[in-house]
Amino acid sequence: MAGGRERFIAQKSAGEPITMLTCYDYPTAVMQDEAGLDIIFVGDSVGTNVLGYGSETEVTMEDMLHHLRAVRRGVKDAYLLVDMPHRSFRTPEIALKNARALIAAGAEGVKLEGGSEQRDVVRALAEDGIDVCGHIGFTPQTLSQPGGKGRVQGKSLESARTLIESADVLETAGIMLLVLELVTEGVAEIITRRLQVPTIGIGAGPACDGQVLVTTDLVGISPFTRKIARRYAEVREIETSAFRQYNGDVKAGRFPTGANAFPTDPEDLVQLRELYGLPQRV
Ligand code: KIV
Numbered sequence: 023m024a025g026g027r028e029r030f031i032a033q034k035s036a037g038e039p040i041t042m043l044t045c046y047d048y049p050t051a052v053m054q055d056e057a058g059l060d061i062i063f064v065g066d067s068v069g070t071n072v073l074g075y076g077s078e079t080e081v082t083m084e085d086m087l088h089h090l091r092a093v094r095r096g097v098k099d100a101y102l103l104v105d106m107p108h109r110s111f112r113t114p115e116i117a118l119k120n121a122r123a124l125i126a127a128g129a130e131g132v133k134l135e136g137g138s139e140q141r142d143v144v145r146a147l148a149e150d151g152i153d154v155c156g157h158i159g160f161t162p163q164t165l166s167q168p169g170g171k172g173r174v175q176g177k178s179l180e181s182a183r184t185l186i187e188s189a190d191v192l193e194t195a196g197i198m199l200l201v202l203e204l205v206t207e208g209v210a211e212i213i214t215r216r217l218q219v220p221t222i223g224i225g226a227g228p229a230c231d232g233q234v235l236v237t238t239d240l241v242g243i244s245p246f247t248r249k250i251a252r253r254y255a256e257v258r259e260i261e262t263s264a265f266r267q268y269n270g271d272v273k274a275g276r277f278p279t280g281a282n283a284f285p286t287d288p289e290d291l292v293q294l295r296e297l298y299g300l301p302q303r304v
Contacts, residue, residue: 026101026131026153027198027219033060033231034220040199040232042103042222043240046072046089050237051096059100061222063133063234064090066105066163071238078162081107083120087127094128103155103199104129108163114146121152133201135161137188141195148196156192158185159226160204174225176209189213189221201234202226204250225250 033040042061045051046068054062068089069081090104104124111117111134121132131153134140140156147154159175176182186209189200200221202210207227214221214229223230225248238244239251243258271277286294295302 029101030060030199030220030232031218034218040220040222042232042234044068044071044234044236044238045093046237048092048096051093054237055097055100060232061103061234062093062097062100064093064102064104064129065133065236066107067236071236071244077166079108079166081105083107083110083123086110086124090124090127090129101130102128103131103133103153106132106134111140111143114143117143118146118150121147121154122150125152131155131198133157133199135163137184138191141191144192144195144197153198154196155199155201155222156189156197157201157203158188158192158205159202174204174206176206182206182209182212185209186213186216189217193217193219199232202230 030040040060041058042063043054043059044065044067045054045062046064051062064086066078066081066086068085069075069078072089073081073085075081086104086107090102094102106117106120106124110120117134124132132147133155134143135157136143137158144154144156160173165173176185185202185205192200198219200213200217200219201224202213202221203224203226205213205223205226207229210221210223210226211229214231220231222232222234224234224236235251236244239248240254242253242256243261245258247253268277292302294300
């Protein structure tokens with residue numbers, strides 16, 4: 023889909039909420055596309071949710087490209103956004119090279135974490151014609167590291183002003199969307215009202231122009247429920263129960279049955295048994 027920027031700004035102007043979910047694989051992409059999501063997003067949360075890493079900082083460009091290509095094969099209608107992993111945008115030149123690789127692999131836009139310090143990177147990408155989504159508030163690539171600050175952002179006047187000023191700088195630099203993660207409600211509302219481009223909240227309250235959730239939280243694969251998420255299904259329970267039943271059925275000889283198998287021609291079977299010295303069935 024061309025022209026994500028125009029479409030999302032039109033949605034904001036019309037007051038139509040923008041829907042976005044993380045996605046890491048082909049079958050989920052097909053389901054989310056069928057469900058009518060506006061944005062399907064290959065987040066670097068693939069690292070902790072799918073790859074078993076301890077933190078987003080371990081995610082590489084190779085990881086992102088691999089999962090992006092799988093998701094690309096499943097998306098027909100939604101806008102496909104991808105995260106730039108840790109250290110993949112540390113200078114404008116490095117960012118350009120990596121963002122171009124992600125676009126070549128099928129993404130329509132890239133998201134990157136950080137506030138006003140990312141101004142030159144955002145500008146370089148936007149000037150190259152690349153759709154850029156900013157991400158401020160809680161930024162796991164930096165704040166989840168040892169020494170990172172508390173999770174909810176915007177609680178002090180100083181932190182609120184930094185967020186608001188970062189949003190302004192990023193918009194001027196050329197972002198087309200801005201993710202607000204774990205930002206207090208009032209600050210998210212101020213940013214949303216100030217910007218022309220839409221804000222997409224996660225744990226930032228209902229005033230944002232759109233919402234994003236981590237899919238494994240929403241479908242109930244995560245072992246715990248986060249305050250900021252809503253669990254719409256209990257896939258963890260359903261799948262664990264299915265795996266347990268399969269394990270029990272195979273061990274007890276209840277699966278597979280003849281109904282799950284393909285019969286050998288009876289005359290061939292007699293010959294084969296004779297040939298290989300097995301007793302004939304009665
Ligand atoms: O990678 C991710 O899941 C994200 C969302 C929290 C927006 O960046």
